[in-house]
Amino acid sequence: MLDAALDVFAEKGIDGASVKDVAAAAGVTPGLLYHYFAGKEALVTALLRERGFARRLRELLEQDRGRSATEVLPRVMREFDGLLAANAKLLRLFFAAGHSHENVRSVLAEFVAEGQAAMADYLRSRVAEGELRDHDAHTTATALFASLAVGRSAGIPVDVAELVGLVLHGLVRPDGDTPPETEREITGA
Amino acid sequence: MLDAALDVFAEKGIDGASVKDVAAAAGVTPGLLYHYFAGKEALVTALLRERGFARRLRELLEQDRGRSATEVLPRVMREFDGLLAANAKLLRLFFAAGHSHENVRSVLAEFVAEGQAAMADYLRSRVAEGELRDHDAHTTATALFASLAVGRSAGIPVDVAELVGLVLHGLVRPDGDTPPETEREITGA
Amino acid sequence: MLDAALDVFAEKGIDGASVKDVAAAAGVTPGLLYHYFAGKEALVTALLRERGFARRLRELLEQDRGRSATEVLPRVMREFDGLLAANAKLLRLFFAAGHSHENVRSVLAEFVAEGQAAMADYLRSRVAEGELRDHDAHTTATALFASLAVGRSAGIPVDVAELVGLVLHGLVRPDGDTPPETEREITGA
Amino acid sequence: MLDAALDVFAEKGIDGASVKDVAAAAGVTPGLLYHYFAGKEALVTALLRERGFARRLRELLEQDRGRSATEVLPRVMREFDGLLAANAKLLRLFFAAGHSHENVRSVLAEFVAEGQAAMADYLRSRVAEGELRDHDAHTTATALFASLAVGRSAGIPVDVAELVGLVLHGLVRPDGDTPPETEREITGA
């Protein structure tokens, strides 16, 4: 039922899709939806909560806490991009949900903040380790996620490797002793 | 009348606001709106066309075609951020419009593409001038705009100077001897 | 439109009649009802306010302020009974409205109180004049109105003259030799 | 289960309360209600039959058949008022039920008639005994019950002693000098 809702909402938008549409897509009657969800809004928030991927993002970043950004960022962003690609519908839903009722908005804000914080935490840990220069981690986190999300949502092709490269070479301390990229050290040797 | 429409649509969303709402906010009757606009959708697209700021962005970038990115980017992004701040309502409208009728969508896509292209063109001109390393200008343009737009739209503070610094220091060739990208250096050797 | 509403609500009850029913009876579409009334409840309260007869009752009683109860009461109650008979539909509506939304209830209470007060005021003025014995005017007002209203509403026949006689002279035979009713005495003589 | 139904119906009205509401208040599932009652309407009529107090009223009056009205009426009306107070919910239900389905209506009418008849029978027995003057007993019965019921239902305070006094002795001052009724004085001259 949530699957059907995701499909329909993603395709038509939350306001654009009727409860009847969702019910039809799920192969049930509208009445049954109200047996399980208090209303349309509750359906949307349930959808967001059940299918959101902020948690997965935090897991990714936390298990890599000790590893270098040059190694972690490409991998995580690729995985994040994969999540976005796999959940393209959900992503569109996220962007469309901006003007829905207050509840939907707060659930969304919560998720965005969670993802932001996970990335910012990780980045700051790399600053503490001396790998990255001191910077505003929030701005960087936003740049990373927003670029990918907007790109995928708007159909603008964004190259993950390019994006990570862009961000990394701005952040890595330029002075000699700590090499910015592992591969370069090796190949440069 | 467009001003009122902007206010109302930004606050309630396009689907969430009725033509009557817009008319009331403009101090006219719904009937009169139909005297000037073919319908609700026409009102939205007119609004986007009249109030959009893609043109202003292109102007900004074209008059600076010859100047260095280190000088131009901070200035342009600051100005772009100012536009976003001044047109917060319009921005929310942009994000909300994603799932509206086809016409609205295409007008939107057009504007985004126009802004993208303006920035990408400029960036490529700086690559040609030798200031910036060769890169995927579209990805960079997306990163720049998306970060600011998402930040402002979602209420996440994004520091413009930080963002520009982030992007610039990844792109500017350090100064010859240490090449920015290992692979290219090697293949170039 | 209010006429149609009165008919329909009186026949089916407020909850039992749909807005569609009312609209159909008025020969318009449901949508138009919402052009004039904020909702079903507003329709009911408007109906009560426009068609209520508490005002007429007060007028009746005020113009008779100086006259004796034995003269006024029969006349007023007869007229009140006439109002009830003429507005039988409205009366049923009054009784049925008890469980509707709060607004309806308060409009109703207001009317009942107004009628009550008008009668109680009059009765007290007759006490002051020495015609009537001192008593709880509210209880009497309630007895007069409630009897008639319940009788008409429930289809129980209530004789107005009997009711007024009852209230004015009571049931207990004065004390045997003097017969309770003057006329009968005379005719019996 | 009937208790819960009484609570819920009295509070929300018969149409205003759903079967689910009743079931929830009774701590059972809607399905179970249908195990015991054929439907919502059957539930209401069962409620009226099980909890109605017309029978109690008849008992009261029959055991007092031989006693004087001046003694019986105050007592019975006080007890009836007590029943109303104790069954305030039921009373509201009675008034609200007026526009329900036909079955409910007929059960109601039956009860009212039963109470009416009991009182009228008693009054007539007192007329036969010579205590009360000849009169329309139905009108008196209606006046007695309706006043109390409407008063309690509408929140208008009705003094039982006053009401009984009113009915028994009337309003007109009995003492000689100020004549109670113009006609009587004149005709009595």
Place this chain on the structure above:
DNA sequence: CATGAATGAGACTTCATTCAT
């Protein structure tokens, strides 16, 4: 230009009732 009455379609939601378990 301007009004606002009028409509028809459709939205969200509720609910009495049934029935497989």
Place this chain on the structure above:
DNA sequence: GATGAATGAAGTCTCATTCAT
């Protein structure tokens, strides 16, 4: 006895749009 998933019909209300004035 008891559950609760499931449904179909209906209800209230909104709204883009039209049109006579």
